[in-house]
Amino acid sequence: MHKQTLFLLTSVLALSPQTWAADLSVSDAWVRATPPGKMMTAAYATLQNMSNETLVITGVTSDVTAHTSVHETRIERDRATMRPVPKLTLNAGERTHLTPGGTHIMLMKLSEPLTDAQSIDICFTLENNAPVCNEFSVTKHRASMKHH
């Protein structure tokens, strides 16, 4: 094979979107419908690092508000408090759950309430990687959470 052709092929393979898009898998993505009178809510998902390298999430963005961030819930003096998480690190193959009462995506200062059956896009900003975006469906109660 011609040297130049081989070089081009290698470049195309290295840049193929597959190698980027598969790095972070986002599943079970949902947002709680905004309670009446409130212009903030939280989003939840299962995240898995599908790559062989550590992935670092440095932020989140959404198409409904500029005020989107990762929060963690901590119990301090018997009270649940939330604080922003500047970085979320996922080791190779690691899976983490963003759940009510745990680490979650906070959506604040919404311009419009989010209602049932709607869906929004949320993107994860990654260190040294292209952002990964996923659709989150808005629900009042999550169906699978009824099974206790």
Ligand SMILES: [Cu+2]
């Ligand atoms: Cu929060």
